[in-house]
Amino acid sequence: MSMHLARDLVVDSVTGVDLKLPIAGAGARCYAFTIDWLIRAILCSAWYGLAALIYNGRWSFAAPLSPDTRWFVFVVAPAAASYFLYHLVLEIALHGRTPGKRMAGLHIIARDGSSPGVGALLTRNVFRLVDSLPLFYGVGLVAALVTKDHLRIGDMAAGTLLAYDRTDVVLPTPPDNQARDRILSAADAEVINDLLLRWPMLDPTARHRLARGIISRYSGGAPPGEERKPDPDPDSTLRAQLEALAQGRAV
Amino acid sequence: MTQPDIRDQALSTALLQRTTQWQAAVARSERLAREPANDLADAAQLANDYRLLAHDLARARRLMPDSRIRQYLEAAYARAHATLYREAFRPAHTLLTLFRDEIPEVVRWLTPYIVWATTIFVLTVLTGWWLVHTYPDLISLFASPDLVSSVDRGQLWTEGILNVVPSSVLSLQILTNNIVVSLFAYCAGFVFGLGTLYILGLNGLMLGAVFAFTGQHGLDGALFRFIVAHGCVEISVMCLSGAAGAAVGEALIRPAHGDRLKSFQIAALRSGKLLVACALLLVGSGIIEGYLSPRADVPLWMRVTVGIAYWLVMVILLVRPAWNDAAPRTLPTQTSPATPPTSR
Numbered sequence: 001m002s003m004h005l006a007r008d009l010v011v012d013s014v015t016g017v018d019l020k021l022p023i024a025g026a027g028a029r030c031y032a033f034t035i036d037w038l039i040r041a042i043l044c045s046a047w048y049g050l051a052a053l054i055y056n057g058r059w060s061f062a063a064p065l066s067p068d069t070r071w072f073v074f075v076v077a078p079a080a081a082s083y084f085l086y087h088l089v090l091e092i093a094l095h096g097r098t099p100g101k102r103m104a105g106l107h108i109i110a111r112d113g114s115s116p117g118v119g120a121l122l123t124r125n126v127f128r129l130v131d132s133l134p135l136f137y138g139v140g141l142v143a144a145l146v147t148k149d150h151l152r153i154g155d156m157a158a159g160t161l162l163a164y165d166r167t168d169v170v171l172p173t174p175p176d177n178q179a180r181d182r183i184l185s186a187a188d189a190e191v192i193n194d195l196l197l198r199w200p201m202l203d204p205t206a207r208h209r210l211a212r213g214i215i216s217r218y219s220g221g222a223p224p225g226e227e228r229k230p231d232p233d234p235d236s237t238l239r240a241q242l243e244a245l246a247q248g249r250a251v
Numbered sequence: 252m253t254q255p256d257i258r259d260q261a262l263s264t265a266l267l268q269r270t271t272q273w274q275a276a277v278a279r280s281e282r283l284a285r286e287p288a289n290d291l292a293d294a295a296q297l298a299n300d301y302r303l304l305a306h307d308l309a310r311a312r313r314l315m316p317d318s319r320i321r322q323y324l325e326a327a328y329a330r331a332h333a334t335l336y337r338e339a340f341r342p343a344h345t346l347l348t349l350f351r352d353e354i355p356e357v358v359r360w361l362t363p364y365i366v367w368a369t370t371i372f373v374l375t376v377l378t379g380w381w382l383v384h385t386y387p388d389l390i391s392l393f394a395s396p397d398l399v400s401s402v403d404r405g406q407l408w409t410e411g412i413l414n415v416v417p418s419s420v421l422s423l424q425i426l427t428n429n430i431v432v433s434l435f436a437y438c439a440g441f442v443f444g445l446g447t448l449y450i451l452g453l454n455g456l457m458l459g460a461v462f463a464f465t466g467q468h469g470l471d472g473a474l475f476r477f478i479v480a481h482g483c484v485e486i487s488v489m490c491l492s493g494a495a496g497a498a499v500g501e502a503l504i505r506p507a508h509g510d511r512l513k514s515f516q517i518a519a520l521r522s523g524k525l526l527v528a529c530a531l532l533l534v535g536s537g538i539i540e541g542y543l544s545p546r547a548d549v550p551l552w553m554r555v556t557v558g559i560a561y562w563l564v565m566v567i568l569l570v571r572p573a574w575n576d577a578a579p580r581t582l583p584t585q586t587s588p589a590t591p592p593t594s595r
Contacts, residue, residue, distance in 0.1 A: 015305035114336035157519035166326035189265035
């Protein structure tokens with residue numbers, strides 16, 4: 001038996017930038033499942049207890065000797081449904097999430113990185129019948145431990161997997177307004193960077209035109225190298241000014 | 252600090268200017284994951300957000316691979332991707348397509364499996380009947396002690412059942428049990444089809460054995476009377492579930508779509524659609540078994556009529572009428588037609 005460390009699911013995208021989704025391991029799965037199990041056990045017990053008390057009309061949770069339709073419809077069926085249909089209903093309603101998965105920072109995704117459809121979620125949950133064998137999700141746990149993407153049988157059948165959600169990542173504070181005024185726009189910073197990288201390969205006339213165009217937006221006056229006294233080496237001057245801009249200095 | 256380092260720093264600083272746009276993109280993708288877009292521009296903006304996030308993520312991966320900005324962008328990009336490629340949620344249309352097009356297609360695809368599953372089931376029924384007919388003591392292998400003692404007393408175990416359990420409860424118990432057995436027959440195909448074979452065989456042996464046993468006590472007619480109304484569909488659904496499980500098993504034994512995992516997934520998702528119809532049919536069977544089958548005052552002709560009529564309903568539900576065949580629709584083999592990229 002070989003154990004696999006958690007890895008990323010890498011999905012090609014039309015943008016050309018791969019999507020990297022960190023796959024949850026068996027531990028994270030167990031954590032999420034335990035929370036969900038506690039929630040549904042509490043829900044089920046609470047419903048049964050309350051409904052049984054109301055049905056019996058006294059302090060007794062016991063089933064009647066000859067249970068009637070009311071007992072099954074109002075006491076047993078909702079309690080059983082809340083326990084056995086918990087995952088199915090919540091995963092469909094919350095797009096592959098349950099309270100337990102949310103708390104563990106997980107969600108279900110399809111292998112193409114999208115949210116799984118209802119059919120896939122149904123299949124995934126039907127296969128719990130096999131995964132839960134022989135006891136305490138034994139088959140599912142072993143499968144999650146030994147498979148490359150930590151899949152239980154239901155995930156294999158439905159083409160789904162559990163990935164980390166990373167909703168808790170907080171962005172660093174952006175620069176304040178004054179600082180923002182001093183720095184380049186993102187687009188210009190990228191253009192300057194590319195221009196400097198490709199400087200030796202570009203036609204001098206073209207690179208000078210591009211450089212002057214950018215510098216003119218930040219110099220506040222006439223484009224450099226035109227109305228001033230003739231520059232003996234405009235190439236070096238323009239390059240130096242671009243580098244100064246790239247470093248956040250005034251030109 | 253070298254010149255490229257300084258430039259990268261400037262790029263990083265400039266990248267941070269876009270935080271507001273990223274946050275707006277995340278908010279939009281979260282909103283559109285929950286509800287439909289307000290208008291076309293709203294939806295188109297999501298595609299623009301997706302491109303923006305992809306672009307900035309590529310920068311962040313190069314410039315600051317271990318930063319929170321990269322992590323944030325990875326999450327935002329994944330979220331936008333999931334929202335962009337989410338299947339449209341149209342329950343009425345989905346159900347209509349499922350029952351009108353997809354289930355008949357699946358039944359057609361599963362026809363050889365249905366023939367084999369039915370053959371196996373019939374053979375095991377005959378085997379069970381022959382075994383108990385020849386060796387009566389073997390009934391203890393197939394039936395519970397309560398059932399055996401009841402028949403020994405000359406009484407079917409179903410008699411007077413409504414005195415103990417009301418019809419609604421009986422229906423609920425029966426349909427729940429039958430649906431679980433049916434789903435299990437499908438899932439058990441995961442064990443290379445052996446689990447499905449076991450469930451089909453066991454149920455067939457039990458049916459044949461119980462018929463032989465009741466026949467020895469002159470109760471086979473009463474048993475037929477009891478099961479004919481609901482049994483036609485119930486037994487057929489057992490064979491259908493077995494066929495779905497067999498298809499799943501064969502996909503693992505002889506993968507037809509590249510690797511075993513992919514074949515298993517395609518077979519499970521495709522044949523699983525039939526289980527929706529099976530579950531629905533079993534609800535009807537359960538209601539008949541709870542309300543009609545145990546009643547002593549319902550004549551045999553009515554039971555046979557109900558049984559055959561319900562079986563015909565099942566056939567109509569599962570087999571697409573011939574007039575729809577003029578424009579055959581192909582069943583997608585992938586999970587989603589909008590699958591953009593292949594994962595690696």
